[in-house]
Amino acid sequence: MKPLEIANEQHTMSVLVDNEPGVLARVIGLFSGRGYNIDSLTVSETEHEAHLSRITIVTTGTPMVIEQIKSQLERLVPIHSVRDLTVSGQPMERELALIKVAGKGEKRVEALRLAEAFRAQVIDASTEHFVFEMTGKLNKIEQFILLMKPLGLVEVARTGIAAIGRGPKRM
Amino acid sequence: MARTMTGAEIVMQALADQGVEHIFGYPGGAVLPIYDAVFQQDEVKHILVRHEQGAVHAAEGYARSTGKVGAVLVTSGPGATNAVTGLTDALMDSVPLVCITGQVPTHLIGNDAFQECDTVGITRPCTKHNYLVRDVNDLARVLHEAFYVAKTGRPGPVVVDIPKDVQFAKGEYVGPSNVVHKTYRPKLKGDQEAIRQAVDMIASAKRPVFYTGGGVINSGPAATQLLREFVRMTGHPITSTLMGLGAYPASDKQWLGMLGMHGTYEANMAMHGCDMMINVGARFDDRITGRLDAFSPGSAKIHIDIDPSSINKNVRVDLPIIGDVAYVLEEMIRVWRARTPQPDKEAHDAWWKDIDGWRARDCLAYKPNKDVIMPQLAVERLYELTKKKDVYITTEVGQHQMWAAQFYRFEEPNRWMTSGGLGTMGYGLPAAVGVQMAHPDALVIDIAGEASVLMTMQEMSTAVQYELPIKIFILNNQYMGMVRQWQELLHGGRYSHSYTEALPDFVKLAEAYQCVGIRAEKPGDLDDAIKEMMSVKRPVLFDCRVHKEANCYPMIPSGEAHNNMLMGDDVSEEELNAAISDEGKVMV
Numbered sequence: 029m030k031p032l033e034i035a036n037e038q039h040t041m042s043v044l045v046d047n048e049p050g051v052l053a054r055v056i057g058l059f060s061g062r063g064y065n066i067d068s069l070t071v072s073e074t075e076h077e078a079h080l081s082r083i084t085i086v087t088t089g090t091p092m093v094i095e096q097i098k099s100q101l102e103r104l105v106p107i108h109s110v111r112d113l114t115v116s117g118q119p120m121e122r123e124l125a126l127i128k129v130a131g132k133g134e135k136r137v138e139a140l141r142l143a144e145a146f147r148a149q150v151i152d153a154s155t156e157h158f159v160f161e162m163t164g165k166l167n168k169i170e171q172f173i174l175l176m177k178p179l180g181l182v183e184v185a186r187t188g189i190a191a192i193g194r195g196p197k198r199m
Numbered sequence: 200m201a202r203t204m205t206g207a208e209i210v211m212q213a214l215a216d217q218g219v220e221h222i223f224g225y226p227g228g229a230v231l232p233i234y235d236a237v238f239q240q241d242e243v244k245h246i247l248v249r250h251e252q253g254a255v256h257a258a259e260g261y262a263r264s265t266g267k268v269g270a271v272l273v274t275s276g277p278g279a280t281n282a283v284t285g286l287t288d289a290l291m292d293s294v295p296l297v298c299i300t301g302q303v304p305t306h307l308i309g310n311d312a313f314q315e316c317d318t319v320g321i322t323r324p325c326t327k328h329n330y331l332v333r334d335v336n337d338l339a340r341v342l343h344e345a346f347y348v349a350k351t352g353r354p355g356p357v358v359v360d361i362p363k364d365v366q367f368a369k370g371e372y373v374g375p376s377n378v379v380h381k382t383y384r385p386k387l388k389g390d391q392e393a394i395r396q397a398v399d400m401i402a403s404a405k406r407p408v409f410y411t412g413g414g415v416i417n418s419g420p421a422a423t424q425l426l427r428e429f430v431r432m433t434g435h436p437i438t439s440t441l442m443g444l445g446a447y448p449a450s451d452k453q454w455l456g457m458l459g460m461h462g463t464y465e466a467n468m469a470m471h472g473c474d475m476m477i478n479v480g481a482r483f484d485d486r487i488t489g490r491l492d493a494f495s496p497g498s499a500k501i502h503i504d505i506d507p508s509s510i511n512k513n514v515r516v517d518l519p520i521i522g523d524v525a526y527v528l529e530e531m532i533r534v535w536r537a538r539t540p541q542p543d544k545e546a547h548d549a550w551w552k553d554i555d556g557w558r559a560r561d562c563l564a565y566k567p568n569k570d571v572i573m574p575q576l577a578v579e580r581l582y583e584l585t586k587k588k589d590v591y592i593t594t595e596v597g598q599h600q601m602w603a604a605q606f607y608r609f610e611e612p613n614r615w616m617t618s619g620g621l622g623t624m625g626y627g628l629p630a631a632v633g634v635q636m637a638h639p640d641a642l643v644i645d646i647a648g649e650a651s652v653l654m655t656m657q658e659m660s661t662a663v664q665y666e667l668p669i670k671i672f673i674l675n676n677q678y679m680g681m682v683r684q685w686q687e688l689l690h691g692g693r694y695s696h697s698y699t700e701a702l703p704d705f706v707k708l709a710e711a712y713q714c715v716g717i718r719a720e721k722p723g724d725l726d727d728a729i730k731e732m733m734s735v736k737r738p739v740l741f742d743c744r745v746h747k748e749a750n751c752y753p754m755i756p757s758g759e760a761h762n763n764m765l766m767g768d769d770v771s772e773e774e775l776n777a778a779i780s781d782e783g784k785v786m787v
Contacts, residue, residue, distance in 0.1 A: 046381065046382065049331070050319060050320075050323065050331075053320070053323060054323060057323055057324055061324050092511055092515065095511055096508060096511070096512055099506075099507045099508035099510070100508045102507060102508070103506065103507070103508050104328075105327070105328040105348055105382070105383050106328075106382065107382070108382050
């Protein structure tokens with residue numbers, strides 16, 4: 029009865045949906061109801077005239093589960109199309125983070141120096157704190173946050189991943 | 200041409216334009232305007248049930264026996280929540296329904312108003328799709344879309360939630376022909392290359408078996424005819440799930456009986472030993488596969504399904520074909536004819552010889568009893584005495600349901616209405632109400648258990664009101680028989696709360712409902728009692744007192760493989776105790 033040990037994979041999917049009430053609840057309900065993982069989820073209207081929103085979901089599962097997730101998403105009535113970006117080739121993935129760091133003296137100088145090295149922008153500051161804005165790949169942001177910890181990290185807000193496929197074509 | 204009318208009138212007009220003749224419902228504060236519109240028209244007949252769950256099951260019975268979309272009308276709050284069991288049942292068994300729910304007026308939504316609930320939130324996971332209509336000018340379109348979504352692709356229930364102010368408001372009505380859904384276009388035609396490949400695979404198979412399901416019946420009468428044609432062309436054996444019974448005639452020599460947990464030995468052994476499995480409109484449900492890692496280990500698998508999410512969900516298949524069964528089978532037959540395949544006659548003869556060996560095991564045999572009615576005998580006699588009639592069978596859920604599936608033999612589709620996926624006790628009586636409404640002159644029998652039928656017994660009152668002569672054939676053993684059977688197998692015979700100490704007297708209960716009660720207590724009484732039931736032109740509660748501790752066999756114990764079945768006629772104490780492993784016990 030033991031299930032076969034099959035390695036999990038992380039996949040990024042783009043989901044084009046009608047921007048109507050409840051559509052996000054349908055997607056999230058599908059994931060919670062069927063026990064799928066959500067590592068990251070972002071949503072925003074992307075085509076105002078066509079009334080379309082784009083949801084980017086990063087999920088983890090066995091290849092069979094990943095295939096299921098795609099089919100289950102496609103089955104939802106208000107969904108236009110689903111694209112597994114990981115299958116179609118290395119997608120471009122970016123995230124935005126706002127990072128608040130408080131401190132004085134040497135630590136403050138070090139935080140600012142690291143922010144410059146990581147190309148983070150200062151968007152708010154006092155003599156006792158900075159708020160950095162940073163856009164980049166997931167691991168870059170995580171590395172920066174890790175470095176800020178001993179320097180007075182207060183809190184972090186992150187958008188989750190937005191992703192798009194390479195090349196000239198749309199999804 | 201657009202016409203202006205109230206929201207409530209739009210509802211009735213849309214129902215009429217969608218060909219709805221009967222709607223099952225129950226009024227309440229938030230649907231009063233629609234009920235007023237019901238009152239002022241006579242195209243759509245309303246059937247007043249006694250509980251909203253009954254309305255949905257009745258609509259399911261109606262839909263499954265006709266192939267049409269079932270329609271339901273209930274009020275907000277408790278009306279909607281009472282409908283949830285039925286909606287979930289319809290979702291699991293792919294039954295097309297449109298359920299209209301009243302809602303508190305839009306300005307009160309979210310205020311915890313009287314009889315308010317978040318209907319679209321609650322029904323989102325138990326419908327194929329749902330809508331909250333906030334603008335009366337969207338109402339006609341949404342209703343037509345709802346019917347389209349309910350019946351297109353893999354069918355399912357759709358809820359349309361209509362606030363009371365929208366029912367009063369005036370808006371434009373548009374007819375069904377003016378409504379096209381923006382996105383929902385299920386793929387109906389199978390991939391040509393895949394179909395050609397499937398034909399090649401079937402043609403070269405040595406030990407093939409057709410495994411068919413409810414998808415064949417949902418696809419419509421053409422699919423049934425095409426399935427019969429193709430199966431006969433190939434000469435291969437065929438088995439079916441609970442939901443697919445009737446698509447292939449049970450009297451045919453290629454028919455192996457139902458497969459799965461309580462399926463026949465020959466069907467399950469054929470599934471286990473085949474080298475080619477052709478799944479037509481079934482979904483590899485856990486009742487079918489048993490232990491997954493030992494499921495049909497040596498076969499290549501073809502899977503025809505209209506729902507892409509059914510592919511590779513439980514069992515990885517070698518060749519998926521996504522499309523409507525009728526389209527795909529028609530194409531397969533065409534390609535098969537063009538190829539004129541040369542079957543391996545020697546291999547097929549050997550395969551049929553194996554199957555005949557398994558058949559000879561006579562897996563449905565049970566120990567006869569002179570003094571007590573065996574439940575299997577009751578269904579056998581019911582079948583023998585009613586088979587020549589225009590008969591429709593519904594069931595509740597439990598042992599009686601499995602005995603009905605094993606011993607009642609179906610020759611035609613849409614004659615068998617049972618709750619397969621959700622396993623809803625209380626389904627059969629209201630479903631029979633719906634079936635009888637659609638087929639007034641037919642013999643409609645609910646093969647029931649005494650525990651299940653008490654869950655929706657109040658619908659007898661509906662049957663009496665509308666003069667629906669449904670026959671409720673209760674296999675009364677005073678136990679929740681399937682629960683008791685599992686307690687015997689898994690829990691040392693400790694029958695925790697599976698015995699009903701105080702049952703009503705069903706004959707007197709029938710009198711209270713102003714219908715007819717009949718009781719049979721001895722095997723010798725059975726035939727006459729059944730004949731009496733058939734001759735009565737009114738609803739009947741038939742109290743058939745059966746053996747209290749009969750078990751339903753054969754059985755694949757949970758967590759076991761197809762080739763490891765328990766047989767009814769010679770199962771020993773030790774076998775029973777060892778039947779289910781610790782890992783199997785956690786399965787349901």
